[in-house]
Amino acid sequence: MNESFIIQTRSLSKRFFAVQALDAVDIAIRQGEIHALVGENGAGKSTLGKVISGIIRPDSGEVIVKGISVSYTSPRDALIDGITTITQEISLSSKQTVLQNVLLGQEDARGGILDFRRMRQRYDDIRALTGFDIDPHLRVNSLRMADQKKVEVMQAIARNAQVIIMDEPTAMLSGEETALFLKTVRHLKSMGMTIIYVSHFLREVLDLADTVTIMRNGQVVRSAPTRDETVNSLVTTMLGKPMEQMYPHKVLPPGDAPVALEVKGLRSSVFQQVDLSIRAGEILGLAGLVGSGRSRLVRTIFGAEDISGGSIRVGEQAFLPKSPQDAIRAGLYMLPESRKEQGLLLKQSVQLNITLPHLRHVSSFGGIIDSRRERSGVVELIKALDIRVSSPATRIRNLSGGNQQKALFGKWLFKRPRVLIIDEPTRGIDVGAKQAIYELIAQLASEGLAILMVSSEIEEILGLCHRVLVMRRGQIVSELDEAQKTLTEDNIMRAAFGTTIEQVDG
Ligand SMILES: Nc1ncnc2c1ncn2[C@@H]1O[C@H](COP(=O)(O)OP(=O)(O)OP(=O)(O)O)[C@@H](O)[C@H]1O
Ligand SMILES: [Mg+2]
Numbered sequence: 001m002n003e004s005f006i007i008q009t010r011s012l013s014k015r016f017f018a019v020q021a022l023d024a025v026d027i028a029i030r031q032g033e034i035h036a037l038v039g040e041n042g043a044g045k046s047t048l049g050k051v052i053s054g055i056i057r058p059d060s061g062e063v064i065v066k067g068i069s070v071s072y073t074s075p076r077d078a079l080i081d082g083i084t085t086i087t088q089e090i091s092l093s094s095k096q097t098v099l100q101n102v103l104l105g106q107e108d109a110r111g112g113i114l115d116f117r118r119m120r121q122r123y124d125d126i127r128a129l130t131g132f133d134i135d136p137h138l139r140v141n142s143l144r145m146a147d148q149k150k151v152e153v154m155q156a157i158a159r160n161a162q163v164i165i166m167d168e169p170t171a172m173l174s175g176e177e178t179a180l181f182l183k184t185v186r187h188l189k190s191m192g193m194t195i196i197y198v199s200h201f202l203r204e205v206l207d208l209a210d211t212v213t214i215m216r217n218g219q220v221v222r223s224a225p226t227r228d229e230t231v232n233s234l235v236t237t238m239l240g241k242p243m244e245q246m247y248p249h250k251v252l253p254p255g256d257a258p259v260a261l262e263v264k265g266l267r268s269s270v271f272q273q274v275d276l277s278i279r280a281g282e283i284l285g286l287a288g289l290v291g292s293g294r295s296r297l298v299r300t301i302f303g304a305e306d307i308s309g310g311s312i313r314v315g316e317q318a319f320l321p322k323s324p325q326d327a328i329r330a331g332l333y334m335l336p337e338s339r340k341e342q343g344l345l346l347k348q349s350v351q352l353n354i355t356l357p358h359l360r361h362v363s364s365f366g367g368i369i370d371s372r373r374e375r376s377g378v379v380e381l382i383k384a385l386d387i388r389v390s391s392p393a394t395r396i397r398n399l400s401g402g403n404q405q406k407a408l409f410g411k412w413l414f415k416r417p418r419v420l421i422i423d424e425p426t427r428g429i430d431v432g433a434k435q436a437i438y439e440l441i442a443q444l445a446s447e448g449l450a451i452l453m454v455s456s457e458i459e460e461i462l463g464l465c466h467r468v469l470v471m472r473r474g475q476i477v478s479e480l481d482e483a484q485k486t487l488t489e490d491n492i493m494r495a496a497f498g499t500t501i502e503q504v505d506g
Pocket of ligand 2 (some may be wrong): 046047
């Protein structure tokens with residue numbers, strides 16, 4: 001037994017019905033390292049993390065912690081050994097405050113009375129340690145997803161974790177927030193903590209981790225020091241084949257393509273005067289820093305936020321949506337930014353989730369009137385999107401995170417809209433699935449769909465969009481066009497910052 005390994009597994013296996021989620025997994029985590037887990041959606045990463053942290057029990061095999069074979073029956077057991085996890089989905093108690101959540105189960109009490117001063121002091125210590133500046137008295141459900149992630153990290157620290165499993169912690173963070181978060185992770189490492197880090201951001205992984213383990217189909221393919229790996233070597237191993245071209249060839253819409261969406265003088269409490277239009281077949285990107293108003297703008301166009309004036313036209317039809325239902329009826333669909341917040345009914349089947357916005361007949365039991373045509377439509381979509389699921393009847397919460405995201409896509413493609421708004425479409429999705437989604441987006445556009453895409457990944461915007469609007473402080477400040485060769489990373493950054501890059505640095 002090598003003493004330097006804090007956690008090892010031996011031939012760990014776990015099956016869910018037809019799916020072998022873990023297949024004889026051997027992994028060894030060194031004390032004090034950042035150990036990354038990468039792999040395609042459904043490769044078994046989250047399952048491995050959950051077994052190690054006592055959330056689920058393996059069918060067979062062993063988890064060895066500090067040389068001793070353990071068999072945890074709950075996360076509490078794992079925490080006694082200093083192991084905790086930050087799951088892919090947020091799991092905080094949403095109605096309680098930040099402070100209550102951070103110190104949940106760790107409350108200071110004197111003579112049975114909560115010692116608020118001491119608790120506040122501990123909170124402030126953790127806040128100073130992480131640099132996460134969150135008001136302790138806010139309710140968790142009023143926080144943005146990014147801040148909720150931070151609360152989870154603070155909670156793990158409050159619990160004196162020695163090993164923290166982080167399952168895609170940056171999937172919902174902005175570029176800036178990610179940089180800060182990675183700094184915190186490094187800081188935790190310098191304090192002697194061991195981190196198991198699950199991520200689809202391969203550059204982030206190479207930059208951050210000491211060791212990387214690549215999983216495929218429930219098996220470990222390779223563990224190696226990150227300095228021996230490259231994005232390419234990781235991707236090739238994850239997919240089991242070399243990666244093809246990431247972005248599809250751009251085909252500009254014909255010059256006479258009709259306008260599919262026109263927004264004129266849109267006003268709300270957040271916007272003064274927004275104008276934009278998209279032609280059929282066009283992919284229009286919305287770029288800008290986080291907080292520049294991109295998501296709020298698309299949510300407003302979709303009827304999910306209040307409009308105080310202006311006009312919107314979908315095709316020939318003028319409308320001002322009061323609710324998303326109005327937008328959907330007009331042929332305008334939106335894939336929202338976060339699947340948990342706004343997207344999926346986790347306890348329901350994949351089929352219901354995909355067909356829900358399109359159903360006319362919902363029975364009084366909340367069940368649906370299933371038609372064979374509907375089912376075959378769903379099966380087709382599952383195939384087209386390569387959603388890894390054994391049957392359309394499977395509950396959606398049993399899908400891996402990335403496959404849930406694909407199902408969310410399916411929901412808006414089940415019936416073809418005229419205009420599709422997609423907000424951060426590839427968050428938490430592996431490279432193989434990303435490429436499939438890029439192809440799908442380009443394909444839909446070539447069939448005449450107008451697409452409005454928000455993304456924080458500049459590479460993705462550059463790779464896919466025909467035209468890009470850059471937002472800053474609730475306003476569109478720049479328009480960049482592929483056809484006019486103005487669509488460059490440099491131009492996007494300059495417009496987003498509202499200054500030259502040199503000035504920002506200086
Ligand atoms: N509770 C469950 N019930 C049924 N199947 C499950 C359950 N949990 C996971 N699975 C299946 O096990 C496989 C592995 O899932 P897991 O969540 O570990 O993948 P992952 O590598 O974390 O993927 P992602 O990158 O998409 O998050 C998937 O096929 C998934 O659908
Ligand atoms: Mg996962």
